């Protein structure tokens with residue numbers, strides 16, 4: 008199976024602020040709640056909402072439709088750099104001890 012952008016998508020971490028660059032939520036930004044490494048998807052707080060029917064809590068109540076955030080493709084979002092405040096591409100530098108750190112390709116700040 009072909010895996011594209013495997014490096015790109017895994018640059019995103021839980022807690023990152025991201026901006027959507029594709030699809031119906033384009034231009035919106037929010038926090039990453041969860042990262043699904045295998046699927047290459049991220050769950051972004053309050054975005055990519057889908058209607059879902061909720062079960063009634065009590066007998067006799069009607070079930071209602073609620074909006075639930077669904078994971079979206081990681082390549083559809085860009086990390087918003089906490090330093091320059093812009094959605095940016097992220098670069099990776101490998102340290103001498105083999106640990107990796109991320110940097111903003113715009114302002115070179117460590118993200």
Ligand SMILES: [Zn+2]
Nearest residue numbers: 088091111114
């Ligand atoms: Zn920056």
